Amino acid sequence: MHSSAVLPGRRRRGRAVIVGLLSSVLMITAGVFAPVTSATPARGLAPLPADFAWGVASSGFQSEGSSPDSNWLRHVRAGRTHDRIGGSVDFRHRYRQDVALAASLGVKVYRVGVEWARIEPRPGVVDRAELAYYDDLMAAIVAAGMRPMITLDHWVYPGWVADRGGWASPSTPALWLRNARRVVDRYAHLHPLWITVNEPAAYVMNEIKIGAIAPGEVPAMVDRLVAVHREIYRHIHRRDPAAMVSSNVAYIPTVEPVLDTAFVDRVADSLDFIGLDYYYSISPANTDAWHAITDELWLAPVAADGLYHALRDYARRYPSKPLYVVESGMPTRDGAPRADGYRRGDHLRDLVYWIQRARGDGVDVIGYNYWSLTDNFEWGSYTPRFGLYTVDVRKDPSLTRRPTDAVAAYRRITADNGVPGAYRPTRPAETCSLVAGLSSCVDPVR
Structure with missing residues (x-):
């Protein structure tokens, strides 16, 4: 998941950045997007293909x-985050329970990370016990009838790499x-998604x-990420x-085509x-997406139709993919109801509706992962809750996984391969x- 924690005083600057970007992109996109016609109104939804990949992510x-x-961990220990990470939701020791919860949803993909810092704690030293943990995790996922999606780098690297300069080092x-x-x-023998x-x-x-x-080292870091991706x-x-x-x-609403030139x-x-990861929306009536770069993610708009526009944008720019x-x-904020009244189960069904609309309009979308199976440490804070199962890390030492209304919704979705027609x-x-900039405004979907 993206970063949710910021240092104090960034909120107003964040809003100014979003408003400025919006103004700029409104002018730029007029020359970026080809003329388009209005989207056809919905006639009824077809279910998704039998091989559509439903999943959860962590x-x-x-x-x-x-x-x-x-x-x-050094960032947390230096006091630059709202919460200490502590034991988080203890997936390290409860992974069998969480794999079983995922399987009970009817999903076929479980996205997990394999942490470099965990398996190589010192230069050239491999921790065999931690490798055995990941071996068992992957075996549990496969045994439960799911396919692993393995993330090689989810923003974390060993402290000894940080000592050598991190991504600033050649x-x-x-x-x-x-x-x-x-x-x-x-x-690789498990044929995971990567x-x-x-x-x-x-x-x-x-x-x-x-x-x-x-800031001056950004081009070098981007070049290095490009290089390691291509080689691996x-x-x-x-x-x-x-x-x-x-x-x-x-x-990122409005600016993604520009950002994509870098990577x-x-x-x-x-x-x-x-x-692609889709969370937040933006429109002239609601520009509160700036909350997505502050520590109040639950105030950012999450209009589900934005997923349709993001998918259509990529289908147009990368038509062979x-x-x-x-x-x-x-x-949500600590699991409390959102101010806009949107419930997790309704939001999930709405997102799936727009995926089905995209498929119906010829967009080759092949899978969907919900973030996340359980609440977790959202890069500095336990306040934002994204889980299908909520976990109160700060107040519940038992770390009980409690289902939200979206659990039943997802089970129905996976059983029916979508929402009803x-x-x-x-x-x-x-x-x-x-x-997707002006494209999503002048080529609306109804």
Whole structure:
């Protein structure tokens, strides 16, 4: 998941950034998008294909607990986050329980991270006990009838790599690839889906925010992420020629086509599918998306029709690539009802409706992962809750997984391969969505 914690005083600046970006993009996109026609009204939904991949998503550092030394653990210990991570939801020791919860939803994909900091705690030293943990985790996922989606880098690297400069150091790509090849060689026989680098643009932003790199070092970090992605893509395909490999993108409303020039465009020939994460929307009537870069994520708008526009945008820009929603969900504040009245189950059904609409309009979307199976450490805070199962880390020492209304909704969705043909969203489409810039406004969907 993207970053949710910021240092005090960033909120007003964040809003100014979003408003400024919106103004700029409204002018730019008029020359970027070709003339379009209005979308056809819905006549009724077809279910998704039998091989559509329903899944859930998580990350290592955010959920495992028992965190070894890493760049992010140091960030927490330095007091630069709202909460201490502690044991998080203790996925490290409760993974069998969580795998069973995922399987009970009827999903077929479970996204997990394999943490470099956990398996190589010191340079060249491999922790065999931690490798055995990941071996057992992968075996449990497969035994439960699911396919692993393995993330090689979810923004976390060993403390000793941080000591050497992290992504500011030219030595990091070789070290990263040594570890990534180890993981690939160990699990390629399971034919997992692969995510090489989680949300590259957000990764860079977080490295700046925590002081790991200076703004002037951004081009070098991006170049290094491009290089390691391309190299590990080749290695994965040597081990498993039929592998499906991507790097998921945090879809930023209005500006994503510009952001994609830095990474996605440069690795497009080494992406087997476009992985995207969709969370927040923007329109002239609601520009509160700026909350997404502050510590109040639950106040950001989450209009579900924005997912349709993000999918359609990628289908137009990368027409030969299938699309997979690697992350999507809705934040609440400590599990309390949202101010806009949107319930998690309704939001999930609405998102699936728009996926079905996209498929009906010819968009080759092949999978969807809900973020996340359980609440977890949202990069600095336990306040934002995204889980299908809620866990009160701060007040419940038993870390009980309590189902939200979205659990029953997801079970019904996976059983029926979508929402019913007569379903209509609980919220109308935005009058002028700007998720994909002017394209989504002048080519609306009803």
